[in-house]
Amino acid sequence: MSKQGKGKQGKQGKAKGKQGKQTIATRAADYPQWYQDVVRESGLAEPAKVVKGCMVIKPHGYAIWEKIQRDLDARFKATGHQNAYFPVLVPQSFITKEAEHVEGFAPELAVVTHAGGEKLEEPYVVRPTSETIIGHFFAKWIESHRDLPLLINQWANVMRWEKRTRLFLRTTEFLWQEGHTAHSSHEEAKQEVRRMLDIYGDFAEEILGVPVVRGVKTESEKFAGALQSLCIEAMMQDGKALQAGTSHDLGQNFGKAFDVKYQTAEGEMEYVWQTSWGVSTRLIGGLVMTHSDDNGLVLPPRVAPIHVVIVPIFRNDEQRERVLEAAKSLRTQLQAIDIAPSDCRYRDFLEVVIDERDMRPGAKYFYWEQRGVPLRVELGPRDLEKGQVCIKMRVDSAAGEGKQFLAQDEFVAGIRERMLLFQNELLARARTRMQEQTVTIDTWDEFLKVFAGEQSTFAWCHWDGTAETEAAIKAQTKVTIRCVPLPGQGPEPEEGKCVFSGKPSRQRVLMAKAY
RNA sequence: CGGGGCGUGGCGCAGUCUGGUGAGCGCGCGUGUCUGGGAGACACGAGGUCGUGGGUUCAAAUCCCACCGCCCCGACCA
The missing domain is CATH 3.30.110.30 (C-terminal domain of ProRS)
Structure with missing residues (x-):
């Protein structure tokens, strides 16, 4: 509950009905508070508190991250990248080998000075990013032009001691993927940088429904140690920009710092040309600030952990049993539906929840709306008699306005298209907003x-x-x-x-x- | 690091200025009954080292000192 909302209520006394239960500040009244309220009330994450600047990503938030990972990972592998994993601790001396890199990251490093009850001879830093330690291993692995290109991705956590943190947007520890590649020519490396930026852009728009502008960072905004940084920038509902992904041309900077050399076909020794690129759990913050409204989270189906919630309606045990049986049958039908586009490399079956909790239906509606479930089904005795379902989309749109009563068969047959419509509509709305503003x-x-x-x-x-x-x-x-x-x-x-x-x-x- | 705010049942807060009543309220939680298509009502109930340490006092959530932590706003960053 927002502090502001609360204070007001306290003074007004017993506000009844909806107002009395308001738990999310409005965007108009207090945008930052609204953001925090949505993240909390939708069950995405909460501040760890016991660890400064860190967050606990709760199951609902982590499930979104898993969907992000699933799609990106498929795209990375489709373009020839392989996953690997490197140590979370990096020898402190590694960080200092690339001049700009040290300067950029030194202020925000967490350093391990003691371990095993003893002071370490050389401290380790907790990785703020892995260019240095990966550079070290690239130097060991690369000998010949035949070893190139080397295309590696790592799913990992990193730590940056930021002055100021915000859930998902900037936390001390965050989850991300970092791609690291080595090439035999600058031209090829530049193509890689651009290819990965396009993957990020496509992903943001197709999966997150977040329209982006693709561009080049200025000298002062580029990654510490890069020749050039490309980025995708998204517009949040308050008109502020969010850097949603970056792809860097590292040139030979790290190659020289870590002595990553290979022998060319002509027998010459050359430094490799490297790239790195990443997106993080920040994307979830961008997702929230792109689509959500004053009622809570709004999620595009392709990243929604739950697509459909079925709320059973009944007055007595006899009805309850009948309705639940029908709900389970409906769930079975829905769960078999794959909403992935035809060119998708994985299957995306509908996730369906039947809310059997002992609560009033209205309380359940509210609960699931806050959590951004795209579609709700109300199923009661009257519907069973008529062979129909009552549905409502999380947001009124081309995919459905208000409550609709549909024949159950028709509903099941059309749900895939309805989900894709909703997905497209969210992107279209965000795009319109960005263009208009x-x-x-x-x-x-x-x-x-x-x-x-x-x-x-x-x-x-x-x-x-x-x-x-x-x-x-x-x-x-x-x-x-x-x-x-x-x-x-x-x-x-x-x-x-x-x-x-x-x-x-x-x-x-x-x-x-x-x- | 600068500015501000705040640490009191699970959560949000009141009480602190002006020391002394049996530490209170809302939400949540548990049990029960009536309920059930947009946040239901009633009844009963459980739940507290008042951030930590020291000091003042007959007496400290309240006053003093120190410390710890979190949040928000700025400068820095995915």
């Missing part, structure tokens, strides 16, 4: 107006390309350059004047406040 800004006055106070949106602006301007804009407005758009991802390149300095610019870049 994206603006083009040419003057500094207008810029200040658009980004006044806590306000944010996506703004295409000319930029003179200097780090000084970028820093000045950030200092004055908290607005950052999210990315320089890849071709087709933003306005066509055009000559213009920097929105801040008035100096010449060749292209508009994406600006927004960010999480």
Whole structure:
């Protein structure tokens, strides 16, 4: 329950009915509070509290992560990557081998200085990312051009001692996948970087229903130790940006730091060209802030741990038995339905729950809505007599508005299409919102107006390309350059004047406040 | 690290200013009855080292000192 809501209720005394039970702040009243309320009330996660900045990912939240993993893992393997696992502890000296890398990560490292009751000769750091230790092993594994490309992915946890944490968006420990690859040419490495970015973009849109802008990070925003970082940026409902995934061209920086060399066909020794790319449990935060509403979580079917909840309605034991029997039969039919698209590499059967708990039906509706279950079935004696079901989608949409009564056969036959419709509708809505809120800004006055106070949106602006301007804009407005758009991802390149300095610019870049 | 807030049954809070009543309220939880198509009602009940340590006092949740922790807002970052 939100503190704000609570305080008000306390003073108002006994508010009855819906208001009295309100447990989620509204987006309009307090967006950050709303986010926290949804994460808590939907059972996704809670702050660990006993461990600073860490969270407990609860079963419902972890189930979403598992769905994310399932899909991404299939995409990685389809493009020739293999999973492996490296130690969570990294010798401290490894981190210091790549100059920019140390500088970027040193402030947020957790260090193990004692173990086994003794002080360690050399401390270990808890990995904030694994470029260094993987570089070490790549050096051992790669000898010949025949060993390349080497395409590795790791599903892991990492730890970064961030100053400020928020559930899913930024926690001290988080779960992610990190891809690490080594190639024999820069060209091939760059293709890999772009290929993985496209996988992330496709995944975000097709599976999470989160539209993204694909682009290139500026020098000051790129990964510590990379030549170039590509990213996907998503717009949250408050107009702020969330970096939803990154793919880095590491050049030969780590190859040189860790002496990862191979012998070419011509017999020369060369350093490898490396890439790394990752997405994290942050995606779940982005998912929440893209689709959810004031009633709680809203989930696209392709990441929903539960697709359908059946709420039985009855007045007595006799009815209860009949209804439950019918509900189980319906569940059996539904569970056999695979909602994966035809080109999907795994099967995605409907998950169906019958809520047999001893609660009033209305309380159950509320409960499952908060948890984002896409479709609810109410099944009572009247429905059994008529061979029908009463259904309701989590959000009114092309997939269904309000309560609908359908013949049970018709419902079962059409549920796959209904789920896919709902999936598409959520993406379409998010895309429409992003497009409608994206603006083009040419003057500094207008810029200040658009980004006044806590306000944010996506703004295409000319930029003179200097780090000084970028820093000045950030200092004055908290607005950052999210990315320089890849071709087709933003306005066509055009000559213009920097929105801040008035100096010449060749292209508009994406600006927004960010999480 | 700067600013703010907060540690009291499972959760959220009141009580602290002004020390002294039997530590209270809401939600949740348990049992029972009536109920059941949008958060049901009633009855009974269980549940507490008041963050930790020290101090003042006849007496401390309350005053003083120190410490620990968490949350929120900023600067840094997936």
